[in-house]
Amino acid sequence: MMTKRLLPYSLLLLCLLLTSVFTVAATTDDSIARLEQQLQQLDNADSRQNPLRELYQKTLSALNSRQQYQARADTLQQQIEQQPEQLRQEEQTLAQAKTPAADTRYLKLSRAELEQAITLRRAELLQLEQQREQLTQQIELNEQKLLSLREQLAELKQAPPELPPLPTEQSSRELNDARLQLKNALLERRSSHIRALELELLALPGQTELARLQLQQLQLQLQHSGTTLNAMQSHLEQIQRTELENTLSSLLTPQDSALEHPLLAQQVQTNQRLSEQLRQMSDQTSTAQHRRVALEQELDLITRSFKTIQQQLELETYSASYELRRFTQELSRPVDTAITRQSLNALRLRSLEFNRQQQAEALDPDVLAQLTPAQRSQYEQLQRSQDTLRDRLQDNRQQLISELSQLLAVKEQLNERLQQANQLIQQQLLWLPVAPPVSWQWPGEIATSVEQLRTLLLRIVATPLLADTPHLNSVWGVFVLLSILAMATYRYQKQHRQRWRMELGNVVHDRFSRTLRLMVAGIISALPLPVLLLMLRSYSLNPEHPDRVVIEQLLLLWTFSLQFYAMALVWLKVPDGLMCGHFAIPEALARVMRRQLHLLFWVAMPLLSLLLLTESYNAIEMQSGAGRLLFLLLTLTLALFWRGFWHVGLSVHTLTPHRRWWHNTHLWVSALILFNLVMAGLGLWGYALTALFFMLILLVVILQGLAAFLLFKLGLRWLLIEERRLSFSRAKARRAEIQAARENNEEVPPLKENYLDLQTISDQSRALLKTFIILMTGVMLWLTLGDFLPTLQVLESVKLWSSLVPSGDQEILTYVTLRDLVVGALVLWVSLLAAQNLPGLLELLALRHLSLSPGTGYAITTLLKYSLILLGVMIAVGQFGLQWSKLQWLVAALGVGLGFGLQEIVANFVSGLIILFEKPVRIGDTITLGNVTGSVSRIQIRATTITDWDRKEVIIPNKTFITEQLINWSLSDAITRVVLTIGVAYGSDTELAQKLLLEAACANPRVLDDPEPDAYFREFANSTLNIDLRVFVSSMSDRVPVTNELNTEINRLFNEHGIEIAFPQLDVHLHRRT
Known part of the structure; x- marks a missing residue:
């Protein structure tokens, strides 16, 4: 009754509104016409009326804009009035679309008509998918536009209205009227604009709702069309299989009497082979088609989930993390496209070879003439059947090629979408909260989630974990064998490790292999239980268990933790274990590490296992309740683990000879405790997954640091052993040289050229070892953490300069980034460092084991040094973007x-x-x-x-x-000859003089007996008879002493025997001039 009473008043109000609208529209049209007429009149006027023309033009522009806003408002008004009816109609259409009638018209179509209908249906599906994409984009745009319109409306209302300049006293009346008219036009345009925006804000929700209803209708149509398409394809496949069977059954099967001729028997075998190929190809086509449909459905599901998660990430809700983790669990692995591509290429190649083979199998007419009429008729029938089979085989091959091409395209699209999804997961998953911040409701959440966790544990235990597989007995057999081997290995190292520790430093008995034996013994002793868990996970786990995935994760976790725990306990034996005995770890530190490992294994590992179970449940209540509690307990346990090392700081300081500020143990222990407390704070705030990721990064860094420490200690132990052996061998060789020189009454030989003392060798070898360990650790950290640390990715994004790199006939523009600069500088530094410290390492590794002539070792070392420097420079120049092909002319010019x-x-x-x-x-x-x-x-x-x-x-x-x-x-x-020339006076006995010279030479101990000394009467000089005494000495240093000793002895002997040593005489004749 109330509606009937208000209806006449509503109609009257609507008529009044329409009348006012039409009146305003008519007024606006008249104003625009009048202004256009005034502007036309001003066109013939002089330039002094330009200000009036400008005002008229602005007024005309404002009125046009106002008219457009008014038209837009009228359109939106009509849409708002029509939206209720449209929404009602769309809802009715949607209700009808939920119960569609089954379309069975395709059952009456022939094969060709059905194939055409399937093609049309696929085109219709593509069109519907495009419409769905358009509606989805329209909904997103409407939501964005709603926010934008609200901002525009707020800015427009807050901004002061645009007004013309105020009139002045000197202005004419016509200018003042024009300014007033412009002011009214601007105000009307502003009000029309505001009204249009308000109506658009009112119309947008209805438009979005209409788009959502239409999108739901499209989803139902797509689902119905997809179901119908699958049914049509199944029906077509059935028709094709039926036709194939009919074709094969209609082929002539000859009688046994007709197969007596070899040619007919060969034709029958060929037809049978082609029939079998046709069946196989038909099955392959059907398999490829089913696989393509399944992958298309998976691709559609992933695409829709991907877009849904993107929308939720934009809203920044807690459910986004839940949906993203669920999406991660449901995400499949990338499909292999290589096999499909190879099959496709093989089919195309076989299709080309098929025609050549058919031409090559043409029968010779002479052979056909040898057949009887009955056999010829039989042969012709077999040949017609064969031609039919070949045609069908070629058609099916082309159909299979088409299906495989479509399958390959779908696989590539799926892999591309999976790559995009993985990138989204890497970028977003770690930085989203898994639960809201802790609140006063947390105790209730803990109680609820603990009950859920208990239910989950009961469900895991209720189903058998192991399956009765034939591999189970083999698993237990391997476990027993490994246990026997582990016990024997442990007993062996237990019997010998004390003696090995006592012989450390003994250059004769100490061996590097003993350190390796202790290390391997620790690994083998810990193997049985981890290998058992790993084999049970791989071969005997129940495949039907509902929680198989999380059980596999837990078994893998306990496998590695058990191996590390048992291995570390064996290595940390006090006092003769690997760490204490061979790596010089203080005993107090080893005892603390063993104690803290018990806390880590028996407390932290169960907490981490329960935490993984809560993660697998993937519910916000579980993450916010028991998950948060377990995470807090885990972080506190790790904080207590690091707290245990506080009292052994002085023991840790003994590991480094030179203390620096970064060697302060208390500083690092405090930092690690603080880190775990900060992670606990993140867990309370809801970012437990982010905190777990940071803790995983810390674990990776610590494990890589431990691996680097073990490698450094192994290398240092090997260097110490080799240095002792080198020192021992040098000492023995030097002692042998000295003894030989003393026995031969010779001088002690000098050291070899370019001799390296042990301290230099030790310093250079340690420098290279430290450099190698640092580089290896840096590379491992880069490989494991490079994708997660944004600082490392910044190095790749900073572009310094560009260069052109030749590629075939073209040149590609490449950029030299900050990463290239860092890598090039690092390579150059490493090459220079290696070249500087190479001699010591070569001496330990190779040179001392080779029988090299003096100087060869130094030559080899020198060449290797310069080669390393040259190689480092070439690699660094390549990293800097300088191509040798472009520098060749510069190098040539510089070379000249x-x-x-x-x-x-x-x-x-x-x-x-x-x-x-x-x-x-x-x-x-x-x-x-x-x-x-x-x-x-x-x-x-x-x-x-x-x-x-x-x-x-x-x-x-x-x-x-x-x-x-x-x-x-x-x-x-080294033997050299000394020649002494002795001059005796004329008249002396030369034979006696020669005898005395030889007697003096033979009596001198420095003169060698072989070759023997010689004395020769060489010449008659001016004042002397010259006799040469030729003797040989063992070294150049004996020449002067031998000369002195022989001259002294000869002078004594000549004086005793009255032989005069002549001296130059000069006769001077004086003549008196008269």
Whole structure:
């Protein structure tokens, strides 16, 4: 009754509104026409009326805008009035679409008509999917537009209205009227704009609701059309299979009498083979089709879930984390496209070969003429059947190629979507809260979630965990064998480790293999239980268990934790275990580590296992209640674990010889305790998954640090053993040299050239070991954490400069990033460091085990040093974006220029290499080069140092040794000859003089008996009879002492025997001039 009474008043009000609208529209049209007429009149006026024209133009523009806003408002008004009826109609249509009538018209179609209908249905599905995508985008745009319109409306209402300049006293009346008219037009435009925005805000929810209803209708239509399409495809497949069977059954099956001829028997075998291929190909086509449909459904599901999660992430709700984790669990692995692509290529190749094979199998007419009429008729029928089979086989092959092509396209789309989904998970999952912050409702949530957790545990226990598989007996057999091996290994190392510790440092008995045995013994002793769990997980776990996934995760977790726990306990035996005995770990620290490992294994591991169970339940109540409680207990347990190392700080300090601030144990223990407390705070705030991720990163860093520590200790132990052996072998060799020199009454030979003392070898080897460990740890951290640390990704995004890299016939523009610069600088630094410390490591690794001539080791080391530097420079230059192909002309020009300027340096460098390899001179050799005679003290790449008899060091370029005449007094034999010329007076007994000279030479201990001394009467001089005494000495250093001793002895013997040593005489004749 009330509605009937209000209806006349509503109609009257609507008529009044429409009348006012039409009146305003008519007024606006009149104003626009009048302004256009006034502007037309002003076109013929002079330029002094330009201000009036500008006002009229602004007024006209404002009225046009107002008219547009008014038209838009009228349209929106009509939409608002029509929306209730439209919504009612759409709801009715949606209710009818929920119970669609089954479409069975395709059952009456032929095969060709059915194939065409399937094609049309697929096109219809594509069109419906496009419409669904458009409606989805429209809904998203409406939601965004709603926020934008509200902001525009608020800004428009808050902003002051745009008004023309105020009239002045000097303005004419016409200008004042124009300004007033412009002011009214601007105000009307502003009010019309506001009204249009308000109506659009009122209309948008209805439009969005209409779009949602239409989207639901499209979803139902897509579902119905997809079901119908699947039914049509199944029906088509049944028709094809029926036709195939009919075709095969209609083929002529000859009688046994007709198969006596080999040609007919061959035709029958060919037809049977083609029939079997046709059946197989039909099955393959059906399988590919079913697989494609399944993958299309999976792709559609993933796409819709992906878009839903994106929308929830934009809203930043707690359910987004839940949906994202559920999406992660349901996400499938990428499908393999290689097999499909290979099958597709093989089919295409077989299709090409099929025609060639058919032409090659054409029968010779002479053979056909040998058949009887009955056999010829039989052959023709078999040939027609064969042609039919070949045609059908080729058609089915083309159909299979088409299906495989579609399947390959769907697989690639699915893999692309899976990659996008994985990227979304990596970017968003870790930074979303899994539960709201803790509140006063937390105790109730704990009680509820504990009951849920108990139900989950009962469900896990209710179903058998292990299946009765044939592998179960093998698993237990392997476990028994490993247990026996573990017990034998543990007994062996227990019997020997005390003796091995006592012999540490003994250069004769100590072996590096003993350290390796202790390490391997710890690994083997811990193997049985972890291997049992791993084999049960892989071969004997019940595949029908509802919680199989989480059980596999728990078994894997306990496998690694058991292995680490048992292995560490064996290694930390006090006092003769691996850590204490061989790696010099303090006993107090080892005892604390064993005690804290018990806390970590027996308390933290069960808490972590229960936490994984709560994560698998994937419910906000479970995460907020028991999950949060377990996480807090886990973080507190880890804090207590690190707290246990506080009192052994001094023991840890003994591991490093030089203390720095970063060696402060209390600092690191405090940081680790604080880290766990901060993670507990994140858990209370709801970011438990983020905290677990950070704790996992810390665990990875600690494990890699422990691995680096073990490798460093192993390397250091090997270096110590090798250094002791090298020192021992050098001491024995030096003692043998000294003893041999004393036995031969010779001088002690000098040390080898370029001799490296043990301290230098030790320092260089340790520097290389530390560098290798640091680089290996850095690379491992980069590989494991590089994708999660944004700081490392920034290095790749910072572009420094670009370069053109040739690729075939084109050049590709590549950018040199900050990462390339860092890598290039790191490679250059490592190459220089390795080149500097290479001699010591080579001495330990190779040179001491090789029988090398003097100087060869130094030459090899020098060449390797320069090769490492050159390789490092080339790699660094490549990282910096400099291509050698572009630098070749610059290098050539620099080579020519430097060839003139540095030719002496290059010549000396090459000459130094020749000296090092050919060894014309060696350290300790006595040489004569020009007017310089001395002993070679040092040979380097550029120059050689000679110490002359005045103890002066003469540096001579290496080029001089190659280009000039060189006398080496001790190259192959150190024996040298000393020649003394003795002059006796005329009339002396020369035979007696020779006898006395030989007697003096033979009596001197420095003179060698082999070759024997010789004395020769050489010449009649002016005042003397010259006799040469030729003796041989063992070294160059004996020449002067032997000369002195022989001259003294000869003088004594000649005086005793009355032989006069002559001296030059000069007769002077004086004549007096008269």
